[in-house]
Amino acid sequence: MSTLSVTAAPAHPRQARWTFLLHRWALAVWVTLVVAISGLLLWAAGPLADESDRAWHRLDACRRLSRCVVDTGSYSTTYTFLTYAMILLPFVVAAWAGATLTARELESGTALMAWTQSVSPVRWLAVRLTLPAVVLTVGASLLVALHRFAWEAPEERTGNRPTWWVPFTFHANGPTIVTACLTALAVGTLTGLLVRRTLPALGVSVAASVLLLGGAHWLMPHLRTSVTEVGPFQDGYPDLYTGVELSHGLVTRTGAHIPTPECQATSMDVCRRIYEQRGGTGFYTTFHPASHFWPLQLTTSALLLVVTALLTAASFVVLRRRTG
Structure with missing residues (x-):
């Protein structure tokens, strides 16, 4: 394996700002997604749940009729759409991280220029992992809290709500979706360092995330005594x-x-x-x-965090070998 000889330079005090400017469009897209999904979840928990409640009351009042047709509103459709959107977020993160976080800078030579002139490779990678991790954690945690609010909205009303154990609802209602985003970030980062080409890294990152997160879901029921x-x-x-x-x-x-x-x-x-x-x-x-919801959530989240830590460590090892 060929290596790049890089002389470590003092850490640039504006490295974080440069990372922000470089990926500001990705940040804008993430904030837009979080705000849009949050607004729709609040809409589902409020007006749409109320509409569904009124419809169920009308349905209950006309059950004695031979024919009874009642529009129960769009709560269920909106809730399902938003749940699917949240489940897709880790794969969006994986695609972005694999394509632009590391691979694009390595492919264009921007990373090598930064290493030789302003910042060490280790600090370069640390900043590129830390800032997105914080943004992803805050945004995904907010969405989980609002999703639970929207899911619980029908509980005090007449309408039905999805059962807690349905896979997509289960993950969107707890920290597993947050840790899944962090795992996808680590997958994309490592893939970008290994592949160093934007489009191939994007595809490999998404495929690897599907395998890892799908495997975690499959293992989830076996992580606690049933x-x-x-x-x-x-x-x-x-x-x-x-x-x-x-x-x-x-x-x-x-x-x-x-x-x-x-x-x-x-x-x-x-x-x-x-x-x-x-x-x-x-x-x-x-x-x-x-009663096993939170134990299953926490054990699955812990497993994903361990995987994330291992992938992150592997990224630093690969970077060190590539840069000498």
């Missing part, structure tokens, strides 16, 4: 669709948990006899209840 509820056949599956589900099936006479055998009969009594012939005594459900 709860298993068992019940007789006549009661159905206990607590099914009330939390983050891991599995459900039959309980046998030996206490083993097995998948539910296929049964295409129209009568539950017939299916129950089939289940009993297979040694079944009841149903079980293994899941995380609502």
